Amino acid sequence: MKKITFLWQLAILVFFSSQLTAQRFYSSGEREDVQVTAQTKLEIENAKRNFSSRSSANTSPQMMASTYVGSFLVGDGPSWTTNPPSYTAQEAAALIFGGSPSDYFISTNPNTVDPMTITHTAWTDSWGGPCQELAEDFKIDVGAVGYNDPGGAGTATSAYINDHPSCWPLENFVWLAGSAPITACGPSGLPIDNPLGSNCTALSPATVAGGTVIGSNIGEYRLSNVTIDIVHTWDSDLDISLQSPSGTILDLSSDNGGSGDNYQITVFEDGAPVITTGSPPFNGTFEAEGGTFASTFAGESINGDWTLIVSDDVCSFDGGTLNSYCITFEPILVIGDPPVISCPANITADNAAGQCGAVVNFAAVAVDTEDGNISGSIVYTPDTGSFFPVGTTTVTASVTDSDGNTATCTFDVTVVDAEDPAVTCADFTAQLDASGMVTVLPSDVASATDNCPGVTMDFLISGVPGPSDIITTLFNRNNGGNFGGAVYFDVTVGPADIQITDLETNTAETGAMTMDVYTLIGTSVGNQQNPAPWTLMATGSGTGAGLNNPSMLALDNPIILSANTTYGFALVMDASHGHDYSGTGTNPAPGSTSYSNADLTLSLGSANNTPFSSAAFTPRIWNGSLIYQPYTSVAVPSLDYTCMEVGPNDVTVIATDAAGNTSTCTAVVTVEDNIAPVIACIGEPTPVTDSVSASPGLPINNGTPTVVSTIDVTDDFVITDLDVMVDIPHAWVGDLIVEIQSPAGTVVTIIDQPGVPASTFGCAGDDILATLDDEATAPVEDECDAGVPTINGTFTPNNPLSAFDGESTLGTWTLTVIDTFPAGDDGILSEWGIAYTHDVTAAPYDAILDGTTGTVTVNVADLLLSVDEACSYTVTTGG
Structure with missing residues (x-):
């Protein structure tokens, strides 16, 4: 089996080789190589149909400017599923295409999408199952001189291994590869003037190499453009022409421009307006005065010196300089006419129920001169029948004909979210707080869902004047x-x-x-x-x-x-x-x-x-105008209720999705005042706050890092609450520790290096002007504002001042300030004080009996010393 298989494969290779040889002798010259290539492609496809083989052939690596690459497979070993092939990729390519294995090299950047990238993956057919990807050494390239793989478009040639009809259609994946554009520039800075009239012509040769001939077939080149930059006074003195390596001369511009100056970045290109239609400084693109590049130089080799000739026919009067001259040739890489593709008009569709998008189908039309209607080969990105999200998606339709020419078009698919959100309301009871207020959110009374994310809820308030409008007679x-x-x-x-x-x-x-x-x-x-x-x-x-x-x-x-x-x-x-x-x-x-x-x-x-x-x-x-405001409904994110709204309140919730669709529902918000009044009756103890303070002005520095100040209180009250006020200007408050001691000896640290340990050196701000109060909300430890004082306001102390509750106010109170880093920054204990709250027994209510009746009428409201109630109240007596 091994020997038979080898001979069968080799016979196919010899057949392809003979076909190539016959075609090579069909005609001579580089221009005919294109025909050889096209015929070779046909023979490859016919061979695949006539022989149920797993081999195909391709063109010679010697055809540098125009090379087709087809598919091949070599098999060896006792069976199709054992032993590696007897040929490496390079050896197989040499057998099929000619030359030696060293003429071929390995692709390192497979790409199955864009043929102009010139690198493609390879496939093999194991006996157990087709279409398995080969190892890297089975991706081969034609390694002709001038091709470096991977490279840009048109810079390399690659083999796309296509070995089995069950993997791919019988039409072979045969791609065209060609050389990159060639640009050459001549010497610059050449003078075009001489007072003696002996240097009236500048010659600037641009040497071109690596190309073929000028023509219109695959593998040939077109002269793309000639770009010049000339500084010269009196342009009509100049005759500018281009001479090919073969000696053919084309008049680019002669005696044009009158007394105007310069040819400033002037581009000569076939198909542009003729240079005689321009005017100095001729900045733009023009066609040569003497004809087209294509017709003048047709069939000539591009290799050699292309010389720009600039002559001043009156150079004794005016002069100038040829600043630059470059010439560019582009390879012809397209076979036949490219396909024409027509996309459908932009499509708009509503979302599918419950979904944030829709499945959309569409079809473009593609027609090719050689292949006819190839609409079935169109590739869509995203594909027809895909799920398109709400919004606008651009679809790209692309089709490639049998010659490898690709055409694309785009259109938009817009899916509109036409589905309203679903919103459900439920009645809600809100409790007023101690201040007689409560805020209700839409989420307290409703929930909403939508087919798309992003639904929001608000309360809808009606009867609100909207924007002003006007009606005029x-x-x-x-x-x-x-x-x-x-x-x-x-x-x-x-x-x-x-x-x-x-x-x-x-x-x-x-x-x-x-x-x-x-x-x-x-x-x-x-x-x-x-x-x-x-x-x-x-x-x-x-x-x-x-x-x-x-x-x-x-x-x-x-x-x-x-x-x-x-x-x-x-x-x-x-x-x-x-x-x-x-x-x-x-x-x-x-x-x-x-x-x-x-x-x-x-x-x-x-x-x-x-x-x-x-x-x-x-x-x-x-004659006049009415300026007015229509009443409207506005959406608000919350509703604030007070004592005035105690009881049931009708509300409307509006749900709005990202597309602006809305739905509403209604609910009842019942506002309740369930906080009992806080009253104090005449004769009951009443809290009273007294305060004392001192202004010692003691310096805090390296010499006195610890300062002590005292206050003597002569009142003798039982403390129910104590607050401490401090005013300490200091350049780095994070260094400070502040302690207070009562007459009973209780010590509380109220400030302890703010910012430590969160910051190693503490708060670097200046000055403390603070009241330390257990009932505050923000801790003094966390304060370090950007302004001065950096600690400014009412804060909770590091340790609670409730430690003094129940003690007597009578005696000496001591405040100690310690600077933990006295060598760094200084400060002053400017002022401090304490505010102590204590209960005072109020005088009883005096009711004087009527001397005649022996009775007295008392208004029960007069028995109240104070009432803390946010809403209204009534005063009654109870048994």
Whole structure:
């Protein structure tokens, strides 16, 4: 079996080799190698179909500019599943492609996606199962001179091992590889001037190597561009041409530009506007004056010196310098026409129920000149039928034809979250705190879920004035009334309440002015001579702006109008101003009898010279504006309740998802005051706080690191609470320890190097101005603010002052301050003191009997010395 297998494989290799040999002698010259390559590809595919073999062939490594790489497999050993192959990848490649194993090397960067990366993975077919990936030494490259793998696009050639129809389609994965663009530059800084007229031409040769010929086939090159930079006065003196290594000369530009100066970064490229259409300094891209590069140099080798010739035909007058010149050739790597792909229009879809996205299907269309409709080969990223999240996702569609040409297009898939969140409410009972307040959060009364993350909850408060808006009739007067006259119109309110805050009106008079605003429910029509139904709602004040200019009038209080209601309005001017309005006879022009927006409708109108009395002129169109605020609902993150809301309160919770969809639910928040009043009756002991202090001004320094100050208290009370006040300016408060000792000898450390041990050296801030109080919330140990004093306020001490509760105040109190690092910073014990609370027995309530009846009436509230209650209370007596 081993020998038979070897000979069978070798026969296939010889067949491919003969095909290559025949094709090599088909024609001569590098340009025909492209045909050999294309034919070789066809023979490879035909061979795979005609022989059920696991071998294929490819092109010669000598075809450097254009190489197809196909697939192969070598088998050896007593069976397909034992022993390694008898050929290394390099040996197999040499047998198939020709040459020696040293002509081939190993790929180190497999890539199965982009053929222009030129490196691909390899596969083998073990007898037990196809499509197993080979080891690294089975990824081979054609190691021709000039190819370095891995590299950029077009810089290397690689074999893609495709050995079995069950793994891949029979169409072979044959990729094209080619050389990188070649750029060469000539000498720079060449003079183009000579006062004697003997150096009128600059020659700058750019040497090109490693290419083939100029043409239009695979493996050939096109002259991409010539870029020059010339400084020269009077451009029309210059003749600029390009000479190929074969001696062909193309006129780039001759005698163009008149008296203008310079060719500043001028690029010559086929297909651009001809240079004669440009003007100095010719900064841009142009086609050569004498024709195209493609037609002029077709078939010529690109290798050799490409010389830029710059001649000054009047060089004794003007001159310049050839600063730079470069020429670029690009390899032709594309076979045939690339496919044309058309993406669908952008797609918008709603989310699937309960999901934060949707499955979306789509199809693009791809057509290729050689392959026809290749829509079935389109690869989508993400793929059609994928789950697309809410939002916009860009889909890339890519298709590659049989020649390796790839086309792409993109479109957007937008999934809209059209699903409202679900919110559920439950009644809630809230307890007022000692201050008579409680805050309720939406989460106390509701829970919400949504198909997408990010749902939030708020309370919805209705009846809140929203942003200001305005409705205007016109300011184009053609009639007017007497001073102190009135205009009338109706306002019909839309679906929401509104409040009118200001008005604008038209009056020819200037100066300070007022206008009274009357309303009635219903219509003004028929009520112009009847004052009874009218109510003065507000007075507007402002300054007249003159004829046909809006005169702003601020109302002294807003006028609130209910939704879906019609109101009659009467606007009465003061005695020094008159209305200027529109309408004459029975014609309202230039005004209209109706103006409206989404919030309200104005129906106009009439006027009279004596308000609510004289005959009305109709139609008369008030010139002016109503400035108003529609009432709306606003979302708030919490609700604060006080004693005023004790009892049931209806609330609405609104849930809003990230897409803006909303849902609401309602609940009842019952507010309860369950904290009993704290009372003190006359005659009961009453807490009283007294204080003493001292200002010793003792220095704290290296000489006196410990300072002691005393205070003598003459009161003899039993302490129920004690606070200590200290004022110690010091440059590093973290060094300080402060102790206080009572007359009874009890010692409490109230400050102990703030910041230690959290910070080794303690708080580095300046000064302490603090009250130490067991009832405070923040510990003094943690204080170290940026300002001065760095410890400023009321704090709990390091050790509780309750140690003194029950002791007598009488005697000497001692404060000791210790600087634990006196050599570093200094300070002063400026002031300190104590505040001691003790109970004082109050005088009893004196009730004097009536001398006649022997009785006395006592108001029980008079028996209370104090009441601590946030809400209202009543005083009664009980048995």
